[in-house]
Amino acid sequence: MTSSVQRKRIRKSPDDRRAEIVEAAATVALTEGLxxxxxxxxxxxxxxxxxxxxxxxxxxxxxxxxxxxxxATAELETLLPADPPDGSALNHLARFFARTTGPxxxxxxxxxxxxxxxxxxxxxxxxxxxxQESLWRGRLGGVVQAGVDQGEFRTEDAELTAxxxxxxxxxxxxxxxxGLGNHPSAVIRLAAATAERELGLTDGALAxxx
Amino acid sequence: MTSSVQRKRIRKSPDDRRAEIVEAAATVALTEGLxxxxxxxxxxxxxxxxxxxxxxxxxxxxxxxxxxxxxATAELETLLPADPPDGSALNHLARFFARTTGPxxxxxxxxxxxxxxxxxxxxxxxxxxxxQESLWRGRLGGVVQAGVDQGEFRTEDAELTAxxxxxxxxxxxxxxxxGLGNHPSAVIRLAAATAERELGLTDGALAxxx
DNA sequence: TTGCTTATTGGTCGCACACTCAATAGCATC
DNA sequence: GATGCTATTGAGTGTGCGACCAATAAGCAA
Numbered sequence: 001m002t003s004s005v006q007r008k009r010i011r012k013s014p015d016d017r018r019a020e021i022v023e024a025a026a027t028v029a030l031t032e033g034l035x036x037x038x039x040x041x042x043x044x045x046x047x048x049x050x051x052x053x054x055x056x057x058x059x060x061x062x063x064x065x066x067x068x069x070x071x072a073t074a075e076l077e078t079l080l081p082a083d084p085p086d087g088s089a090l091n092h093l094a095r096f097f098a099r100t101t102g103p104x105x106x107x108x109x110x111x112x113x114x115x116x117x118x119x120x121x122x123x124x125x126x127x128x129x130x131x132q133e134s135l136w137r138g139r140l141g142g143v144v145q146a147g148v149d150q151g152e153f154r155t156e157d158a159e160l161t162a163x164x165x166x167x168x169x170x171x172x173x174x175x176x177x178x179g180l181g182n183h184p185s186a187v188i189r190l191a192a193a194t195a196e197r198e199l200g201l202t203d204g205a206l207a208x209x210x
Numbered sequence: 211m212t213s214s215v216q217r218k219r220i221r222k223s224p225d226d227r228r229a230e231i232v233e234a235a236a237t238v239a240l241t242e243g244l245x246x247x248x249x250x251x252x253x254x255x256x257x258x259x260x261x262x263x264x265x266x267x268x269x270x271x272x273x274x275x276x277x278x279x280x281x282a283t284a285e286l287e288t289l290l291p292a293d294p295p296d297g298s299a300l301n302h303l304a305r306f307f308a309r310t311t312g313p314x315x316x317x318x319x320x321x322x323x324x325x326x327x328x329x330x331x332x333x334x335x336x337x338x339x340x341x342q343e344s345l346w347r348g349r350l351g352g353v354v355q356a357g358v359d360q361g362e363f364r365t366e367d368a369e370l371t372a373x374x375x376x377x378x379x380x381x382x383x384x385x386x387x388x389g390l391g392n393h394p395s396a397v398i399r400l401a402a403a404t405a406e407r408e409l410g411l412t413d414g415a416l417a418x419x420x
Numbered sequence: 421t422t423g424c425t426t427a428t429t430g431g432t433c434g435c436a437c438a439c440t441c442a443a444t445a446g447c448a449t450c
Numbered sequence: 451g452a453t454g455c456t457a458t459t460g461a462g463t464g465t466g467c468g469a470c471c472a473a474t475a476a477g478c479a480a
Contacts, residue, residue, distance in 0.1 A: 008476095009427080009428060009429075009474090009475065009476060010428090010476085011426085011427055011428070011475085011476045011477065012427080013427095014426095014427080017427080017428095033330060033331070038466080038467065038468085039467080039468065039469085040466080040467080040468095048428075048429085049428070049429050049430070050468090051428075051429065051430075051431090051469095051470085051471090052427080052428055052429075054468075054469065054470080055427080055428075058469080058470095059468085059469090060467095060468065060469095110330065112384075113323070113326060113327050113384070114327055114330075116323060116327075116384050116385070116386075116387055116388060117323050117324055117326075117327040117328075117387065118327075119387045119388050120243060120320065120324075120387040121243070126387065126388055129388050130388055130389070133388070157396075160394070160396055160397070163393070163397050164397060164400055166381075167378065167381035167382060167384075167397060167400055168377065168378060168381055169381070170380070170381040170384040170385075171376075171377035171378055171379070171380040171381025171382075171384070172377060172381075173384070174322075174323070174326050174377075174380040174381070174383070174384060175326070175380075176326075177326055177327065177329040177330040177336065178326060178329050178336055178339050178340055178343070179340070183373070184370070186367075186370055187370070187373050187374060187377060190374050190377055190378075194404075197407075217459090218446095219444090219445065219446060219457080219458060219459075220446085220458090221445085221446045221447065221456085221457055221458070222457080223457090224456095224457075227457080227458095248436080248437065248438085249437080249438065249439085250436080250437080258458075258459085259458070259459050259460070260438090260439095261439090261440085261441090261458075261459065261460075261461095262457080262458055262459075264438075264439065264440080265457080265458075268439080268440095269438085269439090270437095270438065270439090421480100422479100422480080423478105423479090423480080424477105424478090424479085424480100425476100425477095425478085425479100426475100426476090426477100427474100427475090427476075427477100428473105428474080428475080428476085429472105429473080429474070429475090430471100430472095430473085430474095431470105431471095431472095431473100432469100432470085432471090433468105433469085433470080434467105434468095434469095435466105435467080435468090436465105436466090436467080437464105437465080437466085437467095438463105438464095438465090439462105439463085439464090440461105440462085440463080441460100441461095441462095442459105442460095442461095443458105443459080443460085443461100444457100444458080444459065444460090445456100445457090445458080445459090446455105446456090446457080446458085447454105447455095447456100447457100448453105448454095448455090449452105449453085449454085449455100450451100450452085450453080450454100
């Protein structure tokens with residue numbers, strides 16, 4: 001049941017086609033998982049032949065890594081934009097926790113979990129994961145440091161604090177496939193609570209008002 | 211290059227054979243990963259034909275779940291034995307952290323990560339993971355409660371404290387395939403530090419002397 | 421309109437996987 | 451030593467995967 005009975009070839013510029021492939025793969029990665037990125041699956045999604053995917057990505061592993069990088073970069077951008085909008089660092093952090101510990105982040109939790117496991121067998125992906133970790137750590141560390149500079153936060157080492165926060169978030173994310181819903185809110189709040197403690201804030205300071 | 215040129219069948223009791231298969235699968239799970247549990251791989255390890263594995267486990271997914279359960283149960287037993295040896299709860303916890311945050315636990319970290327991801331696609335495994343989580347939570351909660359009863363620890367909810375500790379351990383474990391070695395010890399100690407805080411202990415109280 | 425570059429196709433190969441089942445042979449029992 | 455039960459084998463099925471490559475046609479430039 002291919003969409004068109006008789007296919008008409010559509011010829012695109014290599015850059016466009018490549019971008020299109022990566023985008024499709026990123027979507028599959030987020031919704032179905034990295035191991036579902038196969039030549040056939042992506043080709044079907046774009047209504048082209050599998051050989052074309054091979055043409056742009058002679059080794060599938062490279063596409064998998066690219067897809068993860070694309071999805072993670074996009075998520076980070078909505079999570080902690082590179083060019084900071086106005087507002088206090090505290091507010092940025094509060095929004096950060098609201099999203100990372102909410103259902104909107106579930107797919108991303110699954111993706112991180114997926115990528116971290118698959119890194120065991122895929123060196124290219126592993127490098128990409130390490131790169132994204134560093135990116136996320138730097139971005140979060142920047143917000144923390146900004147808060148310190150503004151006098152909102154207190155911590156000795158902004159980067160270290162960022163890592164600690166991310167570790168807790170990873171811990172919560174581990175349960176994305178086995179029922180995050182089981183956790184009482186006291187567990188979910190562990191992430192923000194850790195941050196509040198690390199940053200010398202009062203309990204609940206990072207909770208977003210409903 | 212099968213080990214024996216002409217194979218001589220060895221006939222075992224179903225119980226023995228089954229146990230042998232699960233044990234082999236658990237070893238593969240710990241060293242190579244759950245997706246390496248294939249009929250061929252396990253059969254080769256035991257020097258039998260793949261069909262025999264199928265005979266005992268008509269669906270491979272059941273063997274995968276069994277292998278995970280077996281490995282996790284064994285690890286928990288060395289980590290927090292069911293029949294508690296003598297010694298203070300504080301000492302038990304200190305040993306618990308020494309192991310869970312040390313290199314001896316790396317394979318187990320990978321296995322949890324592996325199982326949590328694979329649970330996305332394998333319902334039987336997911337149930338097994340949930341069962342083990344509950345087992346670990348209960349066992350750790352028991353030690354915490356014992357410490358509270360002895361007056362060593364202070365916490366309102368032993369079970370909740372156990373979950374928080376386990377979440378942090380999961381967070382650290384997420385990095386098992388992407389270089390745990392990169393973490394400064396200040397990050398590794400996050401697990402024990404969280405416990406110390408939750409339990410009203412002084413910093414370093416759960417660190418084991420060299 | 422024609423020609424040419426090259427993006428895209430279609431077909432194929434080899435491999436690894438889970439699963440099935442009739443035939444075989446180990447071994448406990450007599 | 452013979453017999454019967456059944457644990458074990460061997461052979462085969464179908465599926466999905468990545469990778470490869472000659473043939474084809476889209477669409478730009480002349």
